[in-house]
Amino acid sequence: MAGWYDPTTLGTAPRSHLKEESMFSTTKARTRLTGVLAGVAVLALAACSSGGGSTDGSSNDAGGDGGSGDTIVVGFSQVGAESGWRAANTKSIQDTLTAENGFDLKFSDAQQKQENQIQAIRSYIAQGVDVIAFSPVVESGWDAVLEEAKQAGIPVILTDRAVDSEDETLYASFIGSDFVLEGEMAGEWVSENVATEPINVVELQGTTGAAPAIDRKTGFENATKDNPNVTIIDSQTGNFTRAEGKTVMEGFLQAHDDIDLVYAHNDDMGLGAIEAIEAAGLVPGEDIKIVTVDAVKDGMQALADGKINFIVECNPLLGPDLAEIIKKVVAGEEVEKRIVVEDQSFTQEQAVEALPTREY
Template sequence: MASTTFHKRAITAGIAALVLGLSACAGGDGDSTGDSTGDSGGGGGDLISVGFAQVGAESGWRTANTTSIKDALTQENGFDLKFSDAQQKQENQIQAIRSYIAQGVDYIAFSPVVESGWDAVLEEAKTANIPVILTDRAVDTEDESLYVTFIGSDFVEEGRRIGAYVSETLGTEPIKVVELQGTTGSAPAIDRKTGFEDATKDNPNVEIIASQTGNFTRAEGKTVMEGFLQAYPDIDVVYAHNDDMGLGAIEAIEAAGKVPGQDIKVVTIDGVKDGMQALADGKITYIVECNPLLGPDLADIIKTLDEGGTVEKRIVTKDEEFDQEAAIAALPDRQY
């Protein structure tokens, strides 16, 4: 549905030497939370070994993202994938990355649970001549040489597009908005909040009365929304940083005897199938997509680098927007 573009260029001698100097695939994944989809003894032949440290399995979006990665980086496609689930803990991701470094994988890719605190382990990967690819989320570092490229959505733009919809469509009269933020310190939580505030700050009708993390999960989204409903009886709009928290909010709204989509509008980001169904049903009002299907593009990036090419430092995926009519049209062919 969405696609990314990147360009091959002639590689410099220094980068060529780095790629040619990468070590061959080593033994199986030593991380207790990980698994290997390749040979139990590591990659053989011409397989490209890749260590992927996933942030967790906190949402439908993340599940679709993991499936896309595993489906793309298969032995049939020329990869030996070593995969770990960090269970939304930075220390687990760092442990997994160090395990991949110790195994001598050819490439490391990961979606960082938070933005900061990565320089030390990424410096270790750089010292070991293992290129690092960021997927979905960015890291906060002054040394951009610590990673080769970052592929993913523009989270600020996602928040801005949701904010523009709220301001222009719902904010024609005074409205009170509550915000369900993603994981504290994560790139999407920071950027989606920034984008939304940028798009609504000049409209005096839009008032954000409360903002709290729901940690990107449906259960926590429901719990936080229950608290919002008790504290603020006159909520007009819920802005959820992802579909799962929005779906949790809907459960809380219905339990409180209100009608989502009518009494309280819900706008979200992601576009997973459950969220799109809720939009088609009128319970969600608007969704800005965040495409999780990054696996094929990640595979192409790694093969481009392995063949001596280069890629853009920042690769932005294309994301759509959906109202009820568009969701109904898209659902029959929705892949996630």
């Protein structure tokens, strides 16, 4: 697993977390370029039989010294910088899609607004990039702009978050964690370790309408619904940020006397909740237990310090996988529609052990 945490090992270490095993191997420039053109043609055919394919060749310069001369122009629209997880995710992508690795990355930050993302994607279409990748801030409302990308013959790769479009041909692949499973892991731990007696749970949801918020809620509910000891007494959005997590938790503490456990959809909201719990004169991790998802550095530190009780990991280092998928898509190879990144979970003891070697 060690190589998995290292974003610099692009294309060298085996990716055991990928369901899909085959790897892209570097080919001679000439065959590569042919492959690229063929790939786009196949993609355009498979997509909608619109005469795409012209957008591609223009941005590939044909200088042939071992494949590195072909620069793949990638337009990436990031959600924003709302959490430590996102910071690690952004860094992983920027560190992998570099000029040395044969990419020209156009990166934009949508500041958690869908309209900014749609605008960014439109500008990438206008610029005629080779591949568009983005983490959709919410699930719905993407059909129109994805249709535009499809018409322009530009393949789209979703990272980290899904869209709810019924037309699966609108994107080439979705790479990210299984959020429902993450919620279930959190719920199972709570059910087995805390809910041996009746407990009241409050939930800090992610951004309203975002895939991880919807799925982590569903997963947690699935895993705890058979345990009569678990009562979810309140659930509100903290928008994945520390500040809002803190505000909402303050409200929860005002409104309820008997909170036993906080389930936060990410570490940062959990960290905000810690501040609110401490401000109310209670001890986080003891008076009120905290379970979160993500396992970023600050969250792991709080877990090791005993302020958080359990964290389900959601791996942010998607850069190497994204790079691999992009190369495959551009080369016209078959890619899986859904690539699941496998996650683990941490208890307080495991966090103490894992902390020194964590990379994010």
